[in-house]
Structure formats: C-alpha cells, structure tokens
Amino acid sequence: LLPIFFGALRSVSCAKSKNSSEMPETITSRDAARFPIVASCTLLGLYLFFKIFSQEYINLLLSMYFFVLGILALSHTISPMMNRFFPANFPNKQYQLLFTQGSGESKEEIVNYEFDTKDLVCLALSSVVGVWYLLRKHWIANNLFGLAFSLNGVELLHLNNVSTGCILLGGLFIYDVFWVFGTNVMVTVAKSFEAPIKLVFPQDLLEKGLEADNFAMLGLGDIVIPGIFIALLLRFDISLKKNTHTYFYTSFVAYIFGLGLTIFIMHIFKHAQPALLYLVPACIGFPLLVALAKGEVTEMFSYESSAEILPHTPRLTHFPTVSGSPASLADSMQQKLSCPRRRRQQSPSAM
Template identity: 60%
Template sequence: MSSETLTAGGQSDDTTDIVNETLNLVNETFKATPQGQAVAYSSLVLMAVVPIMFGSYRSVKYLEEQQVSGEKPETITKKDAMKFPIIASGMLLSIYAFFKVFSQQYIDIAIGVYFFVLGVFAMAHIAGPFFKQLIPEAFPNCPYHLHLTEGDGESRCDLMDWSFDRKDLVTIAICAVIAGWYGLQKHWIANNLIGLAFAMNGVELLQLNSIATGCILLGGLFFYDVFWVFGTNVMITVAKNFNAPIKVVFPQDFIEQGIFGKHFAMLGLGDIVIPGIFIALLLRFDTSLKRNEKTYFYSGFVAYFLGLVATIVVMVVFKHPQPALLYLVPACLGVPLAVAYLKGDWETMFKYTDEKNWETGTEDKSEKKKE
C-alpha cells in the first residue's frame, strides 16, 4: 500500500489511527493558529527533504559498494513499475478486507510486532555509524558471525549471513528502546525517528534502474493515488485503522503545548519515498556524467520542494482533501526532463541505467587492481 498523505487538523488524541494517504483537512474541534500551522508545515517540509537529500547520497555510495563487492544491484525494472499500481491496489483491498474481518485489537498487536522489528533494524542501519563513533575505543568490542543455511550439498542456500560486533549490538539496543517507546506511548517524536529511518532506507535501497522506469512508476502511482482518494472510501477506511509509524507528524499546537501537543499535521512516507527514489536516480545520473555538477539532482530536489509547498497551500486555502502525488509527480518529472531537453541531454538521460553504470564501475575497478 502506498502511503501518500499530508493531513492537518485536530483529529483526536489518538493521532496514530490516521494513516497518511491524502491531503486532508478535518478541523471541527481544533482551530490551529497561523503560527502553529507555519511551524508544523515547515517542520514537515524539513522532515521530507532531509531523508531525500541524505538518502540520495547514500544510494550513490550503496551502488559504489556493490561495484566493489561485485554484487549486482537489484533494481526496480519497467515491468515492476508497470505492475506496482496494480499490486498496491490489491494490497490496499486486502488490508481493507482484513480490517472488516478481524478485530482491531489483534490487528494492532500484529502490526505493532512487525513494525517494531522493522523499525529497530531500519534505525540501526542509519544510526549505526554515528553510534559507533560515540562509543569509546576502550569499549571491549568483539566480532560475531551468524550463518544459517538450508539444505545440503548443491541444494544448500543461505538464509542468514550476518557479520556484526558488540558495537552493533549497542546500536540495536538503543534503537529497540526507541521502538519500544513508540510501541508503548505512541509518542510523535518516536514515530518520527522510525518514520525518517524508513524513508531514508527507502530512498537509499529502492533503486530505479532507469529514467523511463521512474516515469512509468511515478505516472502509475499518480493515477493510483487520485483514483483511491477520490473514487472510493477504501483508502480512507484503511487509513483510519492502520496504526503504524508510516508517516511523519508535527503538532500544530506545539507553540502552546510543546512536545505534548496532540493536534497533528501529518505527511505520509509515500510522499517522501516515491519521489525520493526518482530524485536519487537523478543524482546517480549526474554522477555518471562526470561533470562535477548536480544539475538534475538539484532540479528534481527543488521541484519536489515546490510541489510539496504547493500541495500544502492548496490544502490550506481550499480546505479540501488533495492527493499529494497529484502535485509532486508533475513537478518531479516535468522539471528535470525539461532541463534535460534544454541542455541537450534528453537522449543520454533515457539511455542511462544503473546496470550499465554498475558494469562500467566494476570494469574500472578491475583494471585498477590489475595495474
């Protein structure tokens, strides 16, 4: 299920009952001040652009690491992109039916356990290097290696091959405390820490293999978002029952209540990750051009920022639900493609693939080793 939404307003004290699928303004019991809205929306925009910025650079590093190791990158292909809106629609309907059949209490328990595990490892992947630098050299570190296989002989395959050390265990313990904090208190700060980790991991690891694939994926999700928001009540029903850290939030009453604010503006992770993986691809394309400039990355990044601001403005002015990708997709696709056309890079852009870049990088490193 794609989670594209920016929500504002005083829903209730239980803010986690609303998942981010739509730009939505429901404000019958709470009137946010202009200052409160400005603080909340500015914070949401910041929490959107930061994971895209850092996740994009991490995606370049991730591709380089794969070149060094010789591991071929797994990317989203054109066929995957074409199927994605259909698969997402099927998942959405399945979750909708699931909520109709099973008790909300049991659903919350299952979702809580699932996202606790995902949240711990997502945060550890992002925060691990930072925590390791903080741990003193005198710390009694020791490496470990878990290797779990299935079968025997030629049919044997790896189920787990994980190398780690005690510093990694410290990181995991800290992240487990944060995930546990969210599970017990549902505090918005814990929610944001997990959500930002999910977003940054998504931008880094979900790699599109070409610009054409990105156009197909974003175009398909554009129509998916518009249809399920305006055409049915399925997405809203699922949104009201899916209790998980798949959004970033900020209280609109932060000025009055501080970190104890209870009336939140929300931005769905889909609004960050879906455009973000395309912007990360633009950065990898810029890197492949070897021009010492990041024209297409910055054009896509600025377009995303302006598209997100436009979405917020339309929502606040018209006070009506809006699919976020309705604005983000045209901006993130239109501006970089227009720049490529004007600079004469249109053909080069559409010929670029991560696979070719990976093969070239691998060959270059092999030649250097021989020398």
C-alpha cells in the same frame, strides 16, 4: 526532505559497493508497471481487513511487526553516523550468526549474518526508541521510525533508468488521485493504520507541547517514490562527470515546490490531497525542462543505472507494500536491514 537528501547520497555509496550484501534492489520497467496494481490490491485488502476484523487486534499485530523492523531500520540508519563517535581504540569484535540446513554436499546456508560490536550498540540504542514507540505510540518515536524507513527506502531501492521512473511515478500518480478523490479508502486506511508508515505533524504543538494529539499526515510513499527518482538523477549527474549535481538539485527543489503546493491546496480546500498529484509533475517536469535547455534529453533517457554503476545488482522480484499514500517498506527492506553486511548465497526471489 532529510530522508530524500541523505538517502540519495547514500544510494551512490550503496551503488558502488562491491559487497553483494549491500547492493540495492533494482526496479525495472516491468516492476514499475505492476506496482500500482499491487499497491491497489494491498490497499483494498487492508481496508476490508479493518472493516471485517477488530481494529484493535490488527493494530496490535502490526505494532509488534513494525517494532522489530523499525529497530532494524533505525539501527541501519544511524550506524554510519555512530561510527564517528566511537574512539579509535574501541574493542570492535566481529560476530557471525549462521544457520544451515542439511549436511555434506547438500548443506545449505539459510541465515548467514555478520555484525560487530558497533552494530550491537546501534541496535541497543534503536531498541530504546522501539520500546518507547511500542508502549506510548508517541509521535516522535513514530516519526523516527518513519524517517528511518524512508531513508532506507531511498537508499536501497534503485530505478534502473529514467523511463522506468516515469512509468512508476505516472502509475502511482493515477493510483493516488483515484484512491483519494474517487473513494474514502485511502484516508480510512491511513487513519486506522497505527504503524510508522506515515510522518505526523502536530497541529496543536504550541498548545499541548509533546502531548499534542491533532496531526497532519504525510505518507512514506510520498517521500520514497519521488525520492528514488531524485536519487536516480543524482547518479545520472555523477555519470556525466561534470562535477555538478544540476538534475539532483533541480528535482530536489521541485519536490519542495510540489510539497509546498500540496500543503497550500490542502489548507485552501480543507480536504485531504493526493500529494503525488503535485509531486509527480514537478519532479519529472523540472528536470526534463533543464535537460531540454541543456540538450541532454537523449543522455538522460539512455542512462542505465544498473549497467553503469550497478553491474551486479539483483533484479527486484518482490514489491514493497504501498497502502495508500503511506508506504510500508518493511517487506522490501526486511532482508536488507537485518544486518548491513549480510551475505547472499543465492539470487533473491520473491510493504
């Protein structure tokens, strides 16, 4: 719940940012329609990889990859909070990392990162968690990285309108149901994939304490996908200028209801459940009923986030990789998280 709530709040600030390096990626209806296909191909590819190649070596490579991205994601997450702890006289120096190619008029910037001393402190703290995860694979370190990925996903990935959100959630609703109930592919990948792309909840915490080893899982996709829709409704609330967050709170409560129903059904049938089967109808249905009651359905579906709040937001031309219910947000956030104030000289191109 925390990544959705705070990620949605931070998405508003991100949307209003005039700094092009902090602008979010916008998902259009075309992107949303292709998303389940890309996700299915990725999921099946991972499944075949685990069947053909040694699981040990695959997870070793993934651990190193997510070790780096997890540190960057966590650093980006804690940076706003850590600023409150720095004293006013803290010597905050500015730094720049610049790589160029060519010379003269053909000179082109490849990397241009700007950061300060506070960013380095956050990076150092995040590195401690990264080393802990790399050496121990502890569930707390896994969850810290997972929460960071989720929050950044909700903050940095924006739907351009409600129709796009319905297309995305509807497509992934079918995707989730098929791969969980139709085959064992998703469950196999989720259990084999040793990376912070899922939150784990120890079921034997009272017996074994911090050394618990029997876990229930919630994929990051089940957080981020509904989360970006809830964040869109928060921005819609703000656009109405009524000083209320009716649709945001309605969808947030709907998410809690859908997640609770998922857990309840899972315990009743003792079988893995596609969380989006319950989350999607709740997150779309509850706000739609409120809009019908208030007579604001037209306003809801005509609202354009990119036009009203994000006049210069680049179009998303690549997809975060979704491997089953867990979602690898690494690819979509890799450029965003490397530095919170990175300059973009060109329009972006293609988890």
